[in-house]
Amino acid sequence: MLTVNHLCVSYGPVAAVKDISLTVDQGRIVSLIGANGAGKSSIIRAISRLISSQGEILLGDTPIQGLPPEKLCSLGLATVPEGRHVFSQLTVEENLLLGAHASQKGRENLSQGLADIYTRFPRLKERKNQLAGTMSGGEQQMLALGRALISKPNTLLLDEPSMGLAPMLVSELFDTLLSLKKEGLAILLVEQNASKSLAISDYVYLLENGSCIMSGKPQIFDHNKAIKTAYLGA
Ligand SMILES: Nc1ncnc2c1ncn2[C@@H]1O[C@H](COP(=O)(O)OP(=O)(O)OP(=O)(O)O)[C@@H](O)[C@H]1O
Ligand SMILES: [Mg+2]
Known part of the structure; x- marks a missing residue:
């Protein structure tokens, strides 16, 4: 379970995240939506400790705001950051092995871990010896x-995972997220595709200029005309 209390992020004089609190329970998908520059990625980067922040961040009962990013994996947190950030000069399999080595659970059973990923993503198996930088977006x-x-995380942060994906792959991605939710992961999702992310989310936070201006079950967004027009492209 991920808990964030009173999170604030500033870049010099610019306050990008202002007093955000949220929770993500196991087996739940929580979405952050909002316009460009609303502070979504800053929240993801603060939780994954890539930037400093104020406030409290807990994984289960463990406060993580003082920990370096490389410790978080062993506590069960994994992040898919904005942009792709794969190691382009390494092969697909080498990239996966690096991911596995980041945590005790991943290291314990490397070959089974690889087999599981290849079952979930057959394309990665076909391309396991290809340099990651030469793979398509x-x-x-x-x-x-x-x-x-x-x-083998218990908590997953995803910053615009559908960016650049063809519509069929977007649907597959959302199916994958739903199955991860069923497997009990806690998922914090940032998506441009707000209507699709609402469809799979248990709870949604709408951000504007770093503040949360509305939060609740996805259904409440359906009934709000102004929100629909501004954020859901209706
Ligand atoms: N390294 C930085 N230095 C200065 N300002 C920054 C930095 N990173 C982000 N910001 C500013 O903080 C605000 C929030 O940015 P953030 O990337 O969190 O937005 P976002 O909601 O993820 O937007 P998008 O939908 O475009 O990805 C923006 O005004 C941005 O210009
Ligand atoms: Mg962003």
Whole structure:
């Protein structure tokens, strides 16, 4: 379970995240939606400790705001960051092995871990010896998700995982997220495709200029005309 209390992020004088609190229970998908620059990625980067922040961040009962990013994997947190960020000069399999080595659970059973990822993403198996940088955009996105999952996380942060994916792959991705939810993962999702992310989310936070202006079950967004027009493209 991920708990964030009173999170604030500033870049110099710019306050990008202002007093955000949220929780994500196991087996739940929680979405952050909002316009460009609303602070969604800053929240993801603060939780994954890539930028400093104020406030409290807990994984289960463990406060993590003082920990370096490399410790988080062993506590069960994995992130698919904005952009692809695979190691382009390494092969697909080498990228996956790096992901596995990031946590004790991932290291324990490397070959089974690889087999599980290859079952979930057959394309990665076909391309396991290809340099990651030569994979297509969508394939690299898949690899970034595979590299996160092979560490056997209990909590997954995803920053725009459908970016650049063809519509069919977007549907597959959302099916994958639903099955991960059923497997009990806690998932915090940032998506441009707000209507699709609402459809699979248990709870949604709408951000504007770093603040949460509305939160609740996805259904409440359906009934709000202004929100629908501004954020859901209706
Ligand atoms: N390294 C940085 N230095 C200065 N300002 C930054 C930095 N990173 C982000 N910001 C600013 O913080 C605000 C929030 O940015 P953030 O990337 O969190 O938004 P976002 O909601 O993810 O937007 P998008 O939908 O475009 O990805 C923006 O105004 C952005 O310009
Ligand atoms: Mg962003």
